[in-house]
Amino acid sequence: MPQDTRTIDKNLNTGDPHITDDIARKANRNKDADTDHRYWSAAPATPFVLRYIRALIGMAIIDVCFSGAYVLISGNTSLIWRAALVNITILVGLNALGAWVLFRPISHLITGLNTDTRQRIGPGVRRLRHLALVSSIWAFVVGVIYSVSAFGLGVFNTNPELSEQVPAITKLYGSLWFAFAYAAHFAIYAFFAAAACCETIKHDIHTKWGFNFRPGRARIGYRLAVVILALTLISSLAILLDLTVFREIRATQGLTVQQAVILDVIATETAAVLCLYFITRTLTSPIGRLTEAVRDIRQGKVDTRIAVTSDDEAGKLAFEFNRMADGLSEKDRMRRAFERYVSQDVVHLAMERERNADPRAGGELRYATVMFTDISGFTRMAEQLEPAQVISLLNEYFDLVNAPIRDHGGAVLNYVGDALHAAFNVVHDDPDHAANAVRAGIAMQKLSRDHVFAGGQKIKTRIGIHTGPVVAGPVGSRDRVDFTIQGDAANLASRLENMNKETRTEILISATTKALCGAIEEDGIAFRDLGTFDIRGRTQTIDLFTIDI
Structure with missing residues (x-):
């Protein structure tokens, strides 16, 4: 499809090398189609905000898995209502509010694109590029708040009398460790959930408004290495601590050493499965779109372009594909122009002979x-x-x-x-x-x-x-x-x-x-x-x- 190009205002002054120099916009739109395109929703950013909020409050599901495993192993069903109250208040309510605040610059970006204005585009693009990292930091903070609240309210304390016999320093170390472990699991989940959400948002923005993103410098291998190392260390350290220092704390929670170890394994496996789901999704979605685009190019649809949705090697591959498609499109335009002055059959004959280094190309x-x-x-x-x-x-x-x-x-x-x-x-x-x-x-x-x-x-x-x-x-x-x-x-x-x-x-x-x-x-x-x-x-x-x- 033919496209016309509109250059971003040089006074935008974002200093962001990942913003493209132009916004490719679809041409040949009639007035009614343009009106529907700009005002397809009274609040154009709402679907994107809700998608991101749903991704972050998925931490509540992780906690349900953790707490459910604890209830099944310990048999302590009396904590369900207290755990649910803390879960809904912090992991749903506070988390949703924070997600809405974090998404504000992106909302301004979407609103600006929808109204065809250029205000506040730069901050939105930068936030979208860093949203996975920002979400991970926020999830870590929420995890700490949740852990302090849950343990402070004694949600998992099934034996108050035994708890009084535990040394204060052990309680302090235990609180710090559990807060860190919870927060780390939440942070890892939030990073990949937000990354997957960003890919979907970038794809939709590219589809609706033709906005082009540049790939970043991230590496898939580094991310996987960090996740595997973090989950392995947390799991190993949790088991080691439960076998040694935290025996008394686990006893106040109604858990034996063996049950505590099982709970540690379940927690790690749950986080790993969720991370694996989002990692697989962030890898397969761009590759799937790239495969379809290559198929279109092979069928002669040289105007095919794909959205650069990730900031890693998959994004670089999509970016280079678009550059290749631009070159093919330019050559196709030259060929079509050539065919207007020379017979199409002659053009094909000359191109075929040149491509095959046929000696008959000279006569x-x-x-x-x-x-x-x-x-x-x-x-x-x-x-x-x-x-x-x-x-x-x-x-x-x-x-x-x-x-x-x-x-x-x-x-x-x-x-x-x-x-x-x-x-x-x-x-x-x-x-x-x-x-x-x-x-x-x-x-x-x-x-x-x-x-x-x-x-x-x-x-x-x-x-x-x-x-x-x-x-x-x-x-x-x-x-x-x-x-x-x-x-x-x-x-x-x-x-x-x-x-x-x-x-x-x-x-x-x-x-x-x-x-x-x-x-x-x-x-x-x-x-x-x-x-x-x-x-x-x-x-x-x-x-x-x-x-x-």
Whole structure:
């Protein structure tokens, strides 16, 4: 799809190298579509905010898993209502409020894109780029608050009398450790949940508003290494502490040493599974979109682009894909422009030979049938028309007569004024090239004779056809090359077209071409012998034929 580009205001002054220099916007939108696009929602950022809040309050689900495992192992069901109260208040309520605040710059970005303004775009892009890290820090703080509240209220303390016998220093160490362990699990989860959410948001922003993001410098391997190391160390250290220092604290929670170890393993495995889900999602989603885009490119949809949604290697791959697609799109535009001046068949032939390093790219000897055409009385006709009308008439005429040439396997090589130069058995191998050239000439005569052109103009076409050896290939200077054919056969075909004036015919065919036409007369096509003629500039005479149409 064609796109137009709008450059971000240089006074934005964000200093962010990850903001693209332009916002690609979809073109050819009508007024109604544009209105729907800008005002698709009274609060355009609301769906994005809710998606992010849902991702963060997923920490409440982690806590439910932890607390549920504790209840199942310890059998202490009396803490459920207290744990649920702390969970809803902090992990849902406080967490949702913090998520809303963290998302504010991104909300401004979305609102600005939706209203087609440029205010506060930079802070929103930077927050979106750092949202995973910011979310992780916030989740750690929430985890600490939750742990302090839960243990301070004695949610997991099932034996108050035994708790009084535990040394204060052990309680302090235990509180610090449990707060850190909880907060670390929440932080790891929040990082990958927010990263996955960011990918979805970036993809939607790119789809709705055409905003392009640049990849960051993150590394997938580093992230995985940090997560694996953190979960392994926390799990190992938790088990070691439960086996040694925290025996008394676990006893106040109604847990034996073995039950505490099982609980540690369950907590670590739960966090690992959730992290694995989001990591897999952040890897497979970009790869899936890239696979679809590659398939589209292979099918010729060179305007395909994909959103750069991640700040790691997947994002870099998407960014480089878009650059590659830009190059292919530019080449496709050049090819299409080239085809407007040179026959499409000739373009494909030249490209194929150059691609395969075919030695015939520099020229090839062919035995071909050459056709020259001209409009009878065009000079007088042009005198009566305005220049713009002449161009319009020629375009209409060439559109009409090109079809028979193409349908019969020929290729139009060039136009000179009202003249057309075509060849058969040059671009495509055609053993029946002589007969096909004659058939094309007859079809051209009928079409041009029966057609009424703009302004009520009637046109007659003169055609000359001859068969012989030619050299087909590129000819020209260093800065301009035309694909054409050279040889006596081409020169003679041009002379035959002009001789129609002398013979008072519309189509002249050489004896060489007629001899190769085979059983064309079975199609109801009858040649009329005109006799032997001298050709100006040639020593040999030539037998000529015409066809009464």
